[in-house]
Amino acid sequence: xxxxxxxxxxxxxxxxxxxxxxxxxxxxxxxxxxxxxxxxxxxxxxxxxxxxxxxxxxxxxxxxxxxxxxxxxxxxxxxxxxxxxxxxxxxxxxxxxxxxxxxxxxxxxxxxxxxxxxxxxxxxxxxxxxxxxxxxxxxxxxxxxxxxxxxxxxxxxxxxxxxxxxxxxxxxxxxxxxxxxxxxxxxxxxxxxxxxxxxxxxxxxxxxxxxxxxxxxxxxxxxxxxxxxxxxxxxxxxxxxxxxxxxxxxxxxxxxxxxxxxxxxxxxxxxxxxxxxxxxxxxxxxxxxxxxxxxxxxx
Amino acid sequence: xxxxxxxxxxxxxxxxxxxxxxxxxxxxxxxxxxxxxxxxxxxxxxxxxxxxxxxxxxxxxxxxxxxxxxxxxxxxxxxxxxxxxxxxxxxxxxxxxxxxxxxxxxxxxxxxxxxxxxxxxxxxxxxxxxxxxxxxxxxxxxxxxxxxxxxxxxxxxxxxxxxxxxxxxxxxxxxxxxxxxxxxxxxxxxxxxxxxxxxxxxxxxxxxxxxxxxxxxxxxxxxxxxxxxxxxxxxxxxxxxxxxxxxxxxxxxxxxxxxxxxxxxxxxxxxxxxxxxxxxxxxxxxxxxxxxxxxxxxxxxxxxxxxxxxxxxxxxxxxxxxxxxxxxxxxxxxxxxxxxxxxxxxxxxxxxxxxxxxxxxxxxxxxxxxxxxxxxxxxxxxxxxxxxxxxxxxxxxxx
Numbered sequence: 300x301x302x303x304x305x306x307x308x309x310x311x312x313x314x315x316x317x318x319x320x321x322x323x324x325x326x327x328x329x330x331x332x333x334x335x336x337x338x339x340x341x342x343x344x345x346x347x348x349x350x351x352x353x354x355x356x357x358x359x360x361x362x363x364x365x366x367x368x369x370x371x372x373x374x375x376x377x378x379x380x381x382x383x384x385x386x387x388x389x390x391x392x393x394x395x396x397x398x399x400x401x402x403x404x405x406x407x408x409x410x411x412x413x414x415x416x417x418x419x420x421x422x423x424x425x426x427x428x429x430x431x432x433x434x435x436x437x438x439x440x441x442x443x444x445x446x447x448x449x450x451x452x453x454x455x456x457x458x459x460x461x462x463x464x465x466x467x468x469x470x471x472x473x474x475x476x477x478x479x480x481x482x483x484x485x486x487x488x489x490x491x492x493x494x495x496x497x498x499x500x501x502x503x504x505x506x507x508x509x510x511x512x513x514x515x516x517x518x519x520x521x522x523x524x525x526x527x528x529x530x531x532x533x534x535x536x537x538x539x540x541x542x543x544x545x546x547x548x549x550x551x552x553x554x555x556x557x558x559x560x561x562x563x564x565x566x567x568x569x570x571x572x573x574x575x576x577x578x579x580x581x582x583x584x585x586x587x588x589x590x591x592x593x594x595x596x597x598x
Numbered sequence: 599x600x601x602x603x604x605x606x607x608x609x610x611x612x613x614x615x616x617x618x619x620x621x622x623x624x625x626x627x628x629x630x631x632x633x634x635x636x637x638x639x640x641x642x643x644x645x646x647x648x649x650x651x652x653x654x655x656x657x658x659x660x661x662x663x664x665x666x667x668x669x670x671x672x673x674x675x676x677x678x679x680x681x682x683x684x685x686x687x688x689x690x691x692x693x694x695x696x697x698x699x700x701x702x703x704x705x706x707x708x709x710x711x712x713x714x715x716x717x718x719x720x721x722x723x724x725x726x727x728x729x730x731x732x733x734x735x736x737x738x739x740x741x742x743x744x745x746x747x748x749x750x751x752x753x754x755x756x757x758x759x760x761x762x763x764x765x766x767x768x769x770x771x772x773x774x775x776x777x778x779x780x781x782x783x784x785x786x787x788x789x790x791x792x793x794x795x796x797x798x799x800x801x802x803x804x805x806x807x808x809x810x811x812x813x814x815x816x817x818x819x820x821x822x823x824x825x826x827x828x829x830x831x832x833x834x835x836x837x838x839x840x841x842x843x844x845x846x847x848x849x850x851x852x853x854x855x856x857x858x859x860x861x862x863x864x865x866x867x868x869x870x871x872x873x874x875x876x877x878x879x880x881x882x883x884x885x886x887x888x889x890x891x892x893x894x895x896x897x898x899x900x901x902x903x904x905x906x907x908x909x910x911x912x913x914x915x916x917x918x919x920x921x922x923x924x925x926x927x928x929x930x931x932x933x934x935x936x937x938x939x940x941x942x943x944x945x946x947x948x949x950x951x952x953x954x955x956x957x958x959x960x961x962x963x964x965x966x967x968x969x970x971x972x973x974x975x976x977x978x979x980x981x982x983x984x985x986x987x988x989x990x991x992x993x994x995x996x997x
Contacts, residue, residue, distance in 0.1 A: 302813055302817065305809065305813065305842070306809065306810065306813065309807055309809035309810075312807075313806075313807050418631075422631065423631045423632040423633065423635065424632070424633065424635060424636075424858065425633065425829075425830045425858060425862075427861060427862050434837075434840075434864075435840070436840065436841045436842075436843060438843065443841055443842050443843050444841075445841050514806075517806060518806040519806075519830050519833075519862060523804065524804070526804075527802075527804045558807075558810075559807065559809055559810045560810075561810075562809075562810025562811065562814075563809075563810040563813055563814055567799045567800050567801060567810055567811050567814065568773075568800045570810065571802075
């Protein structure tokens, strides 16, 4: 039983990481029906900026925990800026000309550029990220968990709640929701929809950068860390449904838990298979995702 | 008129120097950036150190050695391009390097076809030195100064089963060629002691959660973990064990000495053991001089990958001795000289006394490496008695 629970706990912490990145996909898809395919790279570059910042702060003889907290605003601001750049360079023009695929190529290209920049600035080695919390694991009824894993779950949930709160309670948030439900109507109501879309990209990359510094102490930081995570999160976004914030969280948990379960009960060689099978099943049975709203595209 | 005169003068000067000491060009390839760069850079620095010493002492046959360095980024396709460039454009006399088995296997046929000797000084894949063995090929131009995977897996099995008495080993290997070929070699080596691994688990490069693999090993009652993977994932295994509050010894291939494992695993990596041809300990005068020269030249205390540095350094001296014996830079003559080297070469790893023959291109035999142990961020000898007295320099067995 304790093994089963241990697998669930590990699955949740892995799944939360997927979920929080997938949440970023969902944010921009809701407002603009476009995605940033460089989401993994946004995570990676956010984590690397965080690494440099935290090392500078630790160099100022601050404790790791204080340095980590002071680093967060820098990383969030950087993420927002990076998302804005992606929207400006890659997406705006495609939306204006109603291009179907322009933004796909543009965001992939920008992702590759960010990766190359990161390789040149930070090198190609995987670097260790200082952990703000103790690295020794805690034990609850025989289930072992690292403090940082708890922080990932709390941080990810907290961030998603903050975004939801913002959307529901503030006037700017309501503009986002309005744009998401009907961009043309929102435009007619006097909402600057193109600014809302820029904002959603900034928010999306901000969540990715935040996810980057959340997972970095558990994994390693490096130019290639985004690729696998970005792809898994994309699968999660499809499983959960791109139009539902709750969906991507549940989708993330499903994928994370099936991975660790399959790894233990079937074979570690087939760890990635059930998640992908699930993805195919969802695509063929419920293309809008488990929690997605079915949309009818009028031509 | 003036220009013409200048050109003539320049031409005379240039041909003059060429006549006095036409340099000997050697290729030098390895990953100097990327995940395996600590091995590539250490190897390169070891090679450069040896070349500097030789040049300072007057070079080989009165000629200086120059290196043509190329970064293969551990990519097979890039290795192929570089090999063609070194053979056709740079016209190198011989080539040193290769860290990654895949790159070596993809690239070395260009040297083989051009009859240019290759000193493989780090890559460990068992087939590397046998890719062009006679009688299928007229002559083999590929030589090696590292301990291949059959030697390493045999040593790992012997250490775990015979010396330390473990009964239930679990194998954890990554899904690359390196990990999976290593797993096969390890399973075969264990079978010689009538032991089958209780589990053999797999993971991908970049995997960060090893819970499933480790729980499977734990549930199967494993008492030791044998590894075949590279630094970052090995660190995740050590950290994952600490997380699960389960600690059994880790014994694995020489990659457990990688800086990325030692630094990322921190205290969790202490106690990991791996075969090493060289440990950064001044146990002989030659080793002491090498360590001090390296530290001085590159301004470091800990050599990032001591094994790569030492094997790289030795490979240059072996090649230089062969060129001297061949009396020139003809590839065929250098190969023949390497296969029947008259000079005893005192290297950092061992004393090379006829290290190669026409049928055996492996300088290292299973009695040469010793076990290293990670302790406080460094690799130290696991069994200090292995390096005492006459065992300090272990010489290749006569076949």
